[in-house]
Amino acid sequence: DANRSTRVHLAFLDIIGIQDKRVTEGVLLDQLKAYTQSENRFLRATAVRALGRLENPAVASTIERLLSDPAPEVRAEAANALAQAHFAANGSEALQLLMHQADIEHEAATLASLAKSIGRLKLDRRLEEMAVEALINMSYSDGGASPGEVMEGVALGMDALARSTSGSIV
Numbered sequence: 290d291a292n293r294s295t296r297v298h299l300a301f302l303d304i305i306g307i308q309d310k311r312v313t314e315g316v317l318l319d320q321l322k323a324y325t326q327s328e329n330r331f332l333r334a335t336a337v338r339a340l341g342r343l344e345n346p347a348v349a350s351t352i353e354r355l356l357s358d359p360a361p362e363v364r365a366e367a368a369n370a371l372a373q374a375h376f377a378a379n380g381s382e383a384l385q386l387l388m389h390q391a392d393i394e395h396e397a398a399t400l401a402s403l404a405k406s407i408g409r410l411k412l413d414r415r416l417e418e419m420a421v422e423a424l425i426n427m428s429y430s431d432g433g434a435s436p437g438e439v440m441e442g443v444a445l446g447m448d449a450l451a452r453s454t455s456g457s458i459v
Contacts, residue, residue: 337366400439428440
């Protein structure tokens, strides 16, 4: 693409190409993981989103590291990616990480992403109840209701959780 001449644009195209190949191991997966360490926050966010789209819990450790990235948009993408990586797997480990991050996160957009991601996890009954409690707790901030953006994430998390449990939990 002649219009994409900068290194960031070329790296973005590389990340998308690797994601489209749905790699599970090897040099391309290593390259995708390396992009999560880029100095460019856009590339880190794109790379962690691509890792999540692989729907492979084996890449969760790379994703987890980005939950504490300095850039809030990268942390938000890491929350989404962690839930997506556990799409067809037990999400108990991811739940603990997401709940811990929700306890220390201050950015509304990232909290919203954490809430949505908590609701998307495949959990057993006991952990579903923990997830509901965590989402309810996220709807309060400083003695009042959380900001609207967070409340939207909580509502989407509750919706996803209710759908996965046929409404028996929420």
